[in-house]
Amino acid sequence: MLFTSPIFIMIFLPIVVLVYLLINNKFRNNWLLISSIVFYSWSGVQYMMLLLILVAVNYFLGLLTPTSKVKRTQKIILTISLVINFGTLAFFKYFNFFISNIENFVHIFNPSFTFDAPNIPLPIGISFFTFQIASYLLDVYWGKIKPQKNILVIALYMTLFPPFIAGPIIRYFDIESQILNRKLNSSLFAEGIERFCYGFAKKVLIANNVGAAAEAIINQPQNYSSPACWLGIICYALQIYFDFSGYSDMVIGMGKMFGFTFLENFNYPYISKSIREFWKRWHISLSSWFKDYLYIPLGGSRNGAFCTYRNLILVFLLTGFWHGANWNFVAWGLWHGVFLIIERVFSGLFSRIPSVLAHIYTILVILAGWVLFRAESLESGVIYLKYMFIPTLANWDAHLPLMDIEFIFYLFVGIALSAPIFPKVRDIIVNKCSATRFALAGSFANTTLRRLFALCMFFLSTLYMVSASFNPFIYFRF
Amino acid sequence: MLILAAPTLITVLKVKTRALYGAVVNEDRPIYTKRDIFNGKFQHDYELWYNQNFYSRTHIVRLFTQLRYTLFHKVVGTRVVIGAKNTLFETGYLRYADIQYTEEQLNLIKAVKNKCEQLGKRFFFIIPANKVLIYPERTPMRYVRLVEKILENSFHIRLAEKLETEGIPYFNSTPFLFFEKSNYNLFAITGVHWNLLAAALVLREISRQNPTLFKGNITIEYIVSSSKPFGSDADLFGITNLKYLPKTTYYAPVLKRYSGEEKEKIFLNGTSFDGQLVQVLSDTGLFAEIDEVEYTYVHRHYEEGKSISTNTDYNISYYELLNDKDIVIISSGPTGAILLPSLKRIERALDLMLSGHGTDRVQNKLGPEDADISIKPLKEQINAKGGEKLKITVKFTNNSNSIQASYNPYPVKVITYWTRADRELINNIREQHNIKGLILPKETVDVEINVRAPDAPGEYLLQISAAQELVMQYESYNKKLPVSVLVRVR
Numbered sequence: 013m014l015f016t017s018p019i020f021i022m023i024f025l026p027i028v029v030l031v032y033l034l035i036n037n038k039f040r041n042n043w044l045l046i047s048s049i050v051f052y053s054w055s056g057v058q059y060m061m062l063l064l065i066l067v068a069v070n071y072f073l074g075l076l077t078p079t080s081k082v083k084r085t086q087k088i089i090l091t092i093s094l095v096i097n098f099g100t101l102a103f104f105k106y107f108n109f110f111i112s113n114i115e116n117f118v119h120i121f122n123p124s125f126t127f128d129a130p131n132i133p134l135p136i137g138i139s140f141f142t143f144q145i146a147s148y149l150l151d152v153y154w155g156k157i158k159p160q161k162n163i164l165v166i167a168l169y170m171t172l173f174p175p176f177i178a179g180p181i182i183r184y185f186d187i188e189s190q191i192l193n194r195k196l197n198s199s200l201f202a203e204g205i206e207r208f209c210y211g212f213a214k215k216v217l218i219a220n221n222v223g224a225a226a227e228a229i230i231n232q233p234q235n236y237s238s239p240a241c242w243l244g245i246i247c248y249a250l251q252i253y254f255d256f257s258g259y260s261d262m263v264i265g266m267g268k269m270f271g272f273t274f275l276e277n278f279n280y281p282y283i284s285k286s287i288r289e290f291w292k293r294w295h296i297s298l299s300s301w302f303k304d305y306l307y308i309p310l311g312g313s314r315n316g317a318f319c320t321y322r323n324l325i326l327v328f329l330l331t332g333f334w335h336g337a338n339w340n341f342v343a344w345g346l347w348h349g350v351f352l353i354i355e356r357v358f359s360g361l362f363s364r365i366p367s368v369l370a371h372i373y374t375i376l377v378i379l380a381g382w383v384l385f386r387a388e389s390l391e392s393g394v395i396y397l398k399y400m401f402i403p404t405l406a407n408w409d410a411h412l413p414l415m416d417i418e419f420i421f422y423l424f425v426g427i428a429l430s431a432p433i434f435p436k437v438r439d440i441i442v443n444k445c446s447a448t449r450f451a452l453a454g455s456f457a458n459t460t461l462r463r464l465f466a467l468c469m470f471f472l473s474t475l476y477m478v479s480a481s482f483n484p485f486i487y488f489r490f
Numbered sequence: 491m492l493i494l495a496a497p498t499l500i501t502v503l504k505v506k507t508r509a510l511y512g513a514v515v516n517e518d519r520p521i522y523t524k525r526d527i528f529n530g531k532f533q534h535d536y537e538l539w540y541n542q543n544f545y546s547r548t549h550i551v552r553l554f555t556q557l558r559y560t561l562f563h564k565v566v567g568t569r570v571v572i573g574a575k576n577t578l579f580e581t582g583y584l585r586y587a588d589i590q591y592t593e594e595q596l597n598l599i600k601a602v603k604n605k606c607e608q609l610g611k612r613f614f615f616i617i618p619a620n621k622v623l624i625y626p627e628r629t630p631m632r633y634v635r636l637v638e639k640i641l642e643n644s645f646h647i648r649l650a651e652k653l654e655t656e657g658i659p660y661f662n663s664t665p666f667l668f669f670e671k672s673n674y675n676l677f678a679i680t681g682v683h684w685n686l687l688a689a690a691l692v693l694r695e696i697s698r699q700n701p702t703l704f705k706g707n708i709t710i711e712y713i714v715s716s717s718k719p720f721g722s723d724a725d726l727f728g729i730t731n732l733k734y735l736p737k738t739t740y741y742a743p744v745l746k747r748y749s750g751e752e753k754e755k756i757f758l759n760g761t762s763f764d765g766q767l768v769q770v771l772s773d774t775g776l777f778a779e780i781d782e783v784e785y786t787y788v789h790r791h792y793e794e795g796k797s798i799s800t801n802t803d804y805n806i807s808y809y810e811l812l813n814d815k816d817i818v819i820i821s822s823g824p825t826g827a828i829l830l831p832s833l834k835r836i837e838r839a840l841d842l843m844l845s846g847h848g849t850d851r852v853q854n855k856l857g858p859e860d861a862d863i864s865i866k867p868l869k870e871q872i873n874a875k876g877g878e879k880l881k882i883t884v885k886f887t888n889n890s891n892s893i894q895a896s897y898n899p900y901p902v903k904v905i906t907y908w909t910r911a912d913r914e915l916i917n918n919i920r921e922q923h924n925i926k927g928l929i930l931p932k933e934t935v936d937v938e939i940n941v942r943a944p945d946a947p948g949e950y951l952l953q954i955s956a957a958q959e960l961v962m963q964y965e966s967y968n969k970k971l972p973v974s975v976l977v978r979v980r
Binding site for chain 2 (some may be wrong): 013017018019021022023053054055056057059124380409413414415416417418421472474475476478479482
């Protein structure tokens with residue numbers, strides 16, 4: 013069940029929120045847990061059962077960890093629990109990839125070799141909840157938090173439906189107190205709705221509209237010119253940003269509706285002036301997870317240049333692999349890792365580069381990275397890069413049918429919203445007003461207008477969402 | 491929240507709204523089973539059904555399409571674009587307006603023409619006009635380059651040259667209508683097809699240039715205009731689901747009726763552009779009977795004194811429609827689509843007439859007595875590598891008194907499945923293989939079977955049988971089936 017589907021917007025969310033508001037505070041966690049289980053069961057009851065088993069296993073392993081006073085035993089328990097969690101992830105997400113690579117390798121020596129591996133479906137959200145529970149277990153092991161004795165709390169933490177499918181990755185450390193004791197007020201609820209509406213609009217209006225052009229060009233680059241291939245990857249960069257950040261906004265918004273405050277996941281990543289800065293602004297919950305649970309435990313940058321570079325490469329190799337079981341994701345992770353090392357090695361040089369050039373450099377690296385990320389395979393990614401960087405004007409006009417007014421409008425809106433222009437303009441106006449006798453009226457107008465605009469966006473997005481499923485023929489072709 | 495939930499609440503109350511216009515694939519409401527709930531199939535199918543069926547969806551889509559039209563001069567869906575003067579175009583005609591013809595298609599046209607002549611029937615080929623080639627100046631800006639390319643080297647020019655070389659009588663509507671457009675509006679801005687006037691002008695010109703084709707001349711007495719569409723003039727507008735028609739004038743011809751006594755019978759086969767031709771031909775009074783087949787199964791019938799009737803039938807007997815006709819007209823699609831399946835069936839029907847065999851009427855559902863067929867593989871043993879793709883030819887003989895046909899809705903197919911040498915089934919997979927066209931009583935044809943050999947080494951039997959889809963397995967009534975081919979996998 014996607015957040016941008018009619019069934020979620022028109023059935024699931026209204027019911028969950030209405031009941032949540034109507035019931036007593038002490039039942040709200042239970043209601044959220046039930047709702048989350050229903051949400052997850054929508055992809056298949058079998059996956060929900062797997063999830064509940066993992067909840068139970070991790071609950072007991074979490075309890076066992078600190079009871080042992082011997083550090084070695086604690087380590088063994090932690091190792092077992094991490095093997096169970098990451099083993100489950102590896103089985104569902106990477107088994108087919110592993111088998112197909114073995115098959116390719118054996119093919120070198122025996123071309124007729126085939127292995128009919130079972131096609132293992134990927135349970136939704138497994139990458140996210142594995143990382144969430146791993147953070148809980150590690151924090152318990154390190155003594156940062158106490159193990160939770162109430163299994164329902166752990167179950168709610170692991171299954172809470174808003175961040176389930178696409179994050180942000182929420183740490184138990186950050187959310188424990190909110191699960192146990194949170195207060196919902198009308199202001200937070202209104203903020204949540206507003207944030208949800210903007211997230212919905214980002215996904216449905218911008219990501220989907222620019223994404224259609226990206227898909228057409230990237231799927232068949234041979235039919236387009238080099239400039240069109242650049243346009244295709246720019247559209248994809250906007251699509252992935254507004255898709256992902258829109259989803260995060262919806263999650264944060266829903267969180268607020270239920271009284272939670274989740275951490276931000278994006279902070280205008282495309283205004284970055286270095287890849288290092290990009291990773292502080294892009295998918296913040298994932299990069300900070302890797303930093304805190306892998307990079308720093310490996311030694312971070314404390315053990316000399318070689319170890320730092322090794323750690324960076326390892327972290328980004330795994331970051332790439334986390335995004336998908338394919339070599340192009342690994343290449344994408346390494347691509348970013350390599351540029352992070354380059355920026356460290358030539359840090360003096362980079363600090364002297366004018367902002368504009370630094371920004372251009374960063375965008376170029378990011379766009380080339382997106383090519384690898386979006387490609388069906390590493391080979392097709394390299395072919396697309398060739399189309400981009402070896403100029404050809406053959407079929408220079410092939411992309412023109414994609415360029416209707418609606419697409420151009422959303423392309424420019426997308427580019428404009430990639431930078432914090434509007435919040436800055438709004439802040440300037442609000443600050444100007446606050447110095448006058450209209451401060452109160454200005455503040456009220458700002459809030460009211462913003463919320464009205466959010467509702468309009470929600471209305472428009474709903475129209476787009478519903479109409480997307482309607483693409484009729486005059487009559488069927490024969 | 492209540493507003494959001496309202497469509498669902500009203501859906502539960504089963505309040506229905508007016509359906510949207512246009513052909514779509516409708517999802518069925520899934521049936522609940524524990525298995526489907528467990529693996530998520532029910533939820534997935536329910537969501538697909540709900541997306542199409544919740545209350546107010548039609549209002550939302552209509553509101554959206556009107557809003558999008560106002561804001562971006564664009565309509566919902568991807569199949570209609572708006573050009574200059576509010577002219578609607580179907581994107582298929584803009585994007586794929588230059589389909590290549592093949593030698594096979596040309597040879598078939600030639601064969602049909604020759605066989606018609608042998609049977610004393612007059613043959614004619616019409617190339618209809620594509621709206622975008624008649625009104626390129628109205629093309630949406632972003633398609634202009636695409637259309638320029640089509641104009642430079644278009645299908646209709648090359649096909650016309652070829653037909654000319656082969657001596658096939660034809661009429662290319664595009665250049666003719668291109669020059670006529672200064673006088674009349676030949677395509678409604680809201681439609682995909684040429685209008686009745688364009689069809690009448692084309693037929694009038696054909697009758698003028700080919701005086702021996704029709705008995706009398708086709709003459710337009712006057713032209714009527716209206717603010718309301720004629721026929722399918724607004725079909726493209728329909729699928730936009732916009733509320734208001736763009737203001738335009740629609741035209742239709744009033745024809746002078748032929749009053750001679752001896753009237754001819756005509757057969758037409760082509761695409762949806764034939765609808766206007768049939769209308770005009772029936773209005774001329776030149777013909778006692780008109781049978782038109784659109785693609786292979788939309789059949790329009792006209793008899794003097796009656797109105798045109800339309801039916802959809804997969805079981806059209808081309809033999810019966812063609813048998814008593816004096817004139818046979820075939821048309822291509824305006825984008826260049828030459829209809830291979832219908833040409834093949836026409837040729838087949840003409841062959842039957844020449845051989846004196848009789849009708850090609852296909853029984854929709856066959857009975858047990860029709861399972862009397864025999865299948866004989868050309869090779870009885872094959873050596874193969876594991877997983878190798880095998881091509882096996884079998885002789886399919888129809889011993890029954892019915893025609894075994896490959897046509898929908900109940901096509902006859904060759905069926906294969908794998909067993910071990912001791913005839914133990916390997917799995918329940920039964921693969922289907924198409925036969926081509928019709929297999930007449932007592933006729934034998936070759937059927938090609940493409941299968942993949944099992945992966946593991948060993949001896950296997952490829953069991954070959956036949957079935958009529960949704961009707962019967964021939965094995966149930968024919969003890970000679972299945973026949974088997976021994977496959978040794980190394």
